[in-house]
Amino acid sequence: MNTPAELLIDTAAGPAHVTTPAPRGTWWDLAARDPDTSVTQTPTWLDCLCETGPYRDASRLYVFPDGGRIVLPLVNRGRRPRQLDAEESWPAGWGIGGPLTPGDVTPEQARALFDDLAHRPALRVGVRFRPQGAELWQRAAPATFRLEPHMTQAVDLDGGFGTLWQDRFHSRVRRDVRRAEKAHVDVEVDRTGRLVPVFQELYEQSIERWAAQQHEPLALARWRRRREFPTGRLAAVAARFGASCAVWVAWNAGEPAASIVVLRHGPHAKFWRAAMNRDVAHPVRATPLLYRLAIEEACEQGCRIFDLGESAPGSSLEHFKAGFGAESRPSPRYWRERLPVSTVERVLRTAVKRAIRFQDA
Template sequence: MTPGGAGYEQARAVFDDLARLPALRVGVRLRPQGAELWQRAAPGAFRLEPHMTQAVDLEGGFGVVWRDRFHTRVRRDVKRADKAHVEVEVDRTGRLVPVFEQLYDQSIERWAGKQHEPLALARWRQRREFPMGRLATVAARFGESCAIWVAWRDGEPAASIVVLRHGPYAKYWRAAMNRDLAHRIWAVPLLTRLAIEEACEAGCGIFDLGESAPGSSLEHFKAGFGAVGRPSPRYWRERLPVSRAERGLRTAVKRVIRFQDA
């Protein structure tokens, strides 16, 4: 990441470095800026996979974001959380990693039940994508730029979010919760609100809330904070057609276990 954004030569160098890797499949996911530049720089061996990222424009500061971009329902939920005696803690040392991991395991159990998926398979899938220990490594390397927010009620953790920051960008990276408790005290809206306010105070211009499926409840949740969809393309190349085989196997397994997409 460069302070003024990447130029063509830098973008092409990224693709050249990726092309030299011996892995069967490599890829790069880009921020919602400079999409045309990266498209021009991408060699023919790299395929474009369109994605959309929802992000909040922080221009004007938190007062403007709260008043003009937060939906009425979000402002209402945050006010309810303020009255629910929620205790909020933010850690920039990695000390609260075990708390996040505990809540993440609870989230996996909830996702498995919702998707009609065997718990062992759900744990394997989720931990393959987000291995135990990854957050601790990120927290150690990012230092104060990795914030782990936790909402507590009567000494019990209700929800946690992880926000990464670099220059003018803040990234809502991960979230986990004890759903029953978190929903009763509006923990996630409160944590998200506080993280956005901190990003504004730090001089960030964008708060990236990540990708969500169009029309999903997750997209609706993010839109409540003023997040709008922006193109965030992914480029990838593979030496063997492993993606097609992987998709076929995944479809077959879903059919057998009557998997339901959340």
């Protein structure tokens, strides 16, 4: 772990003390006091990121004159020169980061955080905010930070599972679940990491399916997907989260059909990953059954929110999640760069997609 550094900065909210990396005890204290803290805003999530990627802890604790405290989860690559590094909360594929605080954030404090990030020496700085309080951060964001719209879908669990099933689940979802139950799909849930290899097997099969759907060479698809989700990452997450990481697997006639991974922190449950053998899972509707059981368990455990993650507006995935009562909410990303690296990367990706006739799913 990096040796903490402390500094005093002048801000719109008065002189603020900044400690980086943020002390873990303080971070956990704020996470417990902030009712909107998600799984991906915890120190455990940062540790998983650093263990399975080229990252190190760059989190920042802000303490203001009025006693207000903000922790910003943040990582950098560390091995790069500071002027060529990126500081992000979080890197692509790691979900929502953003600040957490036990109380209301004032507009001055929000501007202070952006001002501090604007003066970081890194080539790129980016923060993905959670839906709660997104309007405040939007008003505070300076013109030097660009807005990158994102939408996340979540199921409000108030009222319990009976209410969800009867009033908020779409009839097609209830029909699919009943079909899976009649087909005698077997389901087990593991919180020890035992079923991680089963998920990995299904994930490899999913890569082949996605490559065919997107007209992508299989070798390129495997390289890209494994770079985004390396072998060993789920095992690391399962080991660090322990019983708070549930690997659900549906079996059809003894063959693995589908699997999902659900994480939990406090009253928040988060769907993280899914994989399936479509030829085995789809005829018996194994995947909807897994979602149904995971949501029911979250209700029984007293969770308030079941986060289903990001989906492109108008996509089939958004439609699928909406069937479980999920509502879309903005979770914007703000970023700034000293050189147009992202623009160059985007142009190159577009050129490659055109060359291989890539089709977005």
